[in-house]
Amino acid sequence: MTIQHASRTAPLDGPSDAMAAIIYSNMEELVYHLAVEGVGRYRFKFVNPAFHRASGLAPEQVLQQLLDQVVPAGAFDRIRRHYEQAIHSRATVRWEEPTPYFSGLKIGAVSVTPIFDAQGRCTDLVGTMHDISELRRKQDEVQANNLALRKLSEQLERRAYYDMLTGLPNRALFRERLDAALARYRPASSGIALMFVNICRFKEINDLLGHRTGDQVLTQVAQRLQHALQAGDTLARLGGDEFAIIVGADADLLALERLARKLQRALSAPYRVGADRVVLSTNAGVAIYPQQARGSEELMRHADQALRNAKRAGLNQVRFYEQAMQAAALARLALIADLQRAVTDNKLELYFQPIVDMPSGRIVKAEALVRWHRDQVGLIMPLEFISIAEETGIIHELGNWVFGNAADWCRRWTGMLGTAFPICINKSPVQFRQQLQSMDWIGYLDQIGLPHDAITVEITEGVLLDLSQAVLDKLHRLHAGGIKMSIDDFGTGYSSMSYLKQLDIDFLKIDRSFVAEVLQDRTTRIIAETIVYMAHKLDMQVVAEGVETQAQHDWLLAQGCDFGQGYHYSAPVPAGEFEAMLMAQAEGNPALNAMQPVTHQ
Numbered sequence: 001m002t003i004q005h006a007s008r009t010a011p012l013d014g015p016s017d018a019m020a021a022i023i024y025s026n027m028e029e030l031v032y033h034l035a036v037e038g039v040g041r042y043r044f045k046f047v048n049p050a051f052h053r054a055s056g057l058a059p060e061q062v063l064q065q066l067l068d069q070v071v072p073a074g075a076f077d078r079i080r081r082h083y084e085q086a087i088h089s090r091a092t093v094r095w096e097e098p099t100p101y102f103s104g105l106k107i108g109a110v111s112v113t114p115i116f117d118a119q120g121r122c123t124d125l126v127g128t129m130h131d132i133s134e135l136r137r138k139q140d141e142v143q144a145n146n147l148a149l150r151k152l153s154e155q156l157e158r159r160a161y162y163d164m165l166t167g168l169p170n171r172a173l174f175r176e177r178l179d180a181a182l183a184r185y186r187p188a189s190s191g192i193a194l195m196f197v198n199i200c201r202f203k204e205i206n207d208l209l210g211h212r213t214g215d216q217v218l219t220q221v222a223q224r225l226q227h228a229l230q231a232g233d234t235l236a237r238l239g240g241d242e243f244a245i246i247v248g249a250d251a252d253l254l255a256l257e258r259l260a261r262k263l264q265r266a267l268s269a270p271y272r273v274g275a276d277r278v279v280l281s282t283n284a285g286v287a288i289y290p291q292q293a294r295g296s297e298e299l300m301r302h303a304d305q306a307l308r309n310a311k312r313a314g315l316n317q318v319r320f321y322e323q324a325m326q327a328a329a330l331a332r333l334a335l336i337a338d339l340q341r342a343v344t345d346n347k348l349e350l351y352f353q354p355i356v357d358m359p360s361g362r363i364v365k366a367e368a369l370v371r372w373h374r375d376q377v378g379l380i381m382p383l384e385f386i387s388i389a390e391e392t393g394i395i396h397e398l399g400n401w402v403f404g405n406a407a408d409w410c411r412r413w414t415g416m417l418g419t420a421f422p423i424c425i426n427k428s429p430v431q432f433r434q435q436l437q438s439m440d441w442i443g444y445l446d447q448i449g450l451p452h453d454a455i456t457v458e459i460t461e462g463v464l465l466d467l468s469q470a471v472l473d474k475l476h477r478l479h480a481g482g483i484k485m486s487i488d489d490f491g492t493g494y495s496s497m498s499y500l501k502q503l504d505i506d507f508l509k510i511d512r513s514f515v516a517e518v519l520q521d522r523t524t525r526i527i528a529e530t531i532v533y534m535a536h537k538l539d540m541q542v543v544a545e546g547v548e549t550q551a552q553h554d555w556l557l558a559q560g561c562d563f564g565q566g567y568h569y570s571a572p573v574p575a576g577e578f579e580a581m582l583m584a585q586a587e588g589n590p591a592l593n594a595m596q597p598v599t600h601q
Contacts, residue, residue: 023244024048030055030108030129034067036087036122040080042067044337045124054131056103072101080349087114087122096132106133115236129243163237165215166222174236174244178296181234181246182289193247193256196307197225197263200281200315202241209276216273221280228266244303253320260318260573268316282313283307292321336392338374339385343397347373350405351572354581355424355543358557363585365422367458367565368570370398376540390430399431400439403455409575411450419583424456424486432471442481452482456507472502479504486543490531499539507563508535512546515566518555525555532559 005178024031025048033046044062052059068076079097092113099108112127124376161173169177181192199221206214218241225243232248245263247256263284264282271278285307293299302321310407342348352366372380389395402425410423445452457478479485487509510531517524528544535542544556547566556564570581 028131030131032127032129034125034127036114036124039084040068042080042083042125044070050128054099054102054108054129062497066129075099075101082110083112084124086112087232090114090116096136097129098431107136108132110319129392165262166219166237168222168243169234169236171236171238174234175296177234177236178246178299180229182296182299185289192287193288194303195245195247195260196238196303197243197245197260197267197284198283198285198307198311199241199267200283200311202280205278209273209278213273213276213278216276217271217280219305220271220273221267222531224264224266224269228263251372255366256286256288256320257318260286264316264318281448283310283313283316284318285310285321286318287321318334324348333387335385336388336394339372339389339398340392340394342374343394344371347375348398348401349373349574350402350409351574352409352423352578353565353572354570354578357570358544358553358561360562361569363454363569363581364563365424366578367424367426367572368402368409369412369426370402386428387432390428393430395430396438402426403439403441407445407448407455410454411448413579414450414454416579417582417586420451420454422454422484424458426458426460426488429460432474441478441483453484456484456486456510458486458488475503489545505540505543507543509543509545509565510561512566515544515546515552515556516548519551528556529559 024046027048028050030051032044033050034042034050035045037043043064043066045064047059047062051062055062055070062070066075067079071079075097082093082095092111094111097108097110099106109132110127110128110129112125114122115124115126117123129418161170161176162168163170178194185192188328202214202217205217208309218237222235222237222243224247227243228249229235234242234246234248238244247259264284267280267282283344285303285305287293287299287302289296289299293302306319306321310317313319332398349371350367351371353369354363355367356362370382372385374380386395389398406423406425410421413421441455442452445455459475466581475485484506485504486509487503487505488509489511490508508531510528512523514528514531518528519525532542541562543559543565544552544561545565547556547564547568549551549568552566553564553568573581
């Protein structure tokens, strides 16, 4: 509202001449003239046509009517205050008036000017009203759009810097805060610690209880960590089941060890999610700046190496970065690079270990086992590189290489012998997970003209542990395509009778730990006997792994075990040597179990 001083003039009764009438009649603004008859009494003496159009009122409904007879009571009280202010200040007053009581105007910019007589009495009020409804609508629209843009900007910024599930800083904001913390470091302090905390085997919760339950558990984990930390510490979720903590206070090893154990105790208490009760284990890795790193990138790398070391040590472990970890990490990186090249450059080799028919002792099939001839190192056994292949995803390409080469040798030996010669291959749990490009095993067998049942896929307890519907579907597709299925290391770990109901299994392989003790331990003998009996009742055949002696062979044969595999018959040997064994057997040479023991490969 604004005020502008007005000059005195004679009272007005309306337009003074014809020209003024024409001007008023053609103005878009509303023009009005009110006679002041006393306090709060204002009578309409003149309004122009624009006033009638905007108000929807006929002349007889306005002219000679008091203001409070034309506008509602609430509006009259508000307008009267402005009129009284104009009269008191002897000046023009301007304001914005909402006019829902007018049919053609929603809000107007109003002005009123008081007119005084020679004695100084206010006798009249004249004024205008300009329709600003569209202007205000556009301004409101712009304001609403600006508000929406601000909210969107805030949301985008939050998404860019915060984890949407837990509300914690994400990796991007964490990196900014870590850089800022290192920039504030002063040599007088003992250092800045970075701690990585990982939830052990969290994937099992998602697979068994569902991702919704997993998300609720992660949210509770974040809350517990926040409550356990001090105000100056920074907590972030880096992704998945991994959290990071910047310990802002002076960091000494003893205090950090106590903090890590405190966090692990907080996280180990059971979680209640609906009807489910979840118990977690965690691991933590810690690195300290500047003693163990020169910058944020190196500090994160070293904390991650410490966490990896904790994972290898078991559950609920805490490890601090050590210089030896860096050497081990560099060696691991070199191993990964060399392994990738070995798969690409065909520097892998298949060895084959005979599987013999127990009653006859003849080689009837073989297990394909991969070996790696690493440059400047020599022969590398699977134990040294399979776990790394699984972690890095190289196992997909490696597994396909093993399958293709095993199938090619199988076709060669089947042709040479004139009868099907089955080959067993191991399939890692990781190979059952989704991959962008996967080899069509069934299609490859068709391509080389090999019967599908010439290949047996051996699955381990890791597959059974991750027995999701997707994994089940893949196993069923392989078996429906004619490929035989075998459970490796049966009787240990997660091997369970319940899985036999869900899977189409052709063979059970008794774990070598049972075979090693069947002659010494009564309980082991009973378990082995039970496995053989149960398998036969379920129309499965049994392979005994790790047969080392003739006595073990004889006992297993007496229990009805179908096949044997182990160093008593032969160590794994290169394909050329294995082919020579097959040819010698085909030519009528003595059975393998009569051979001299061979050197382990």
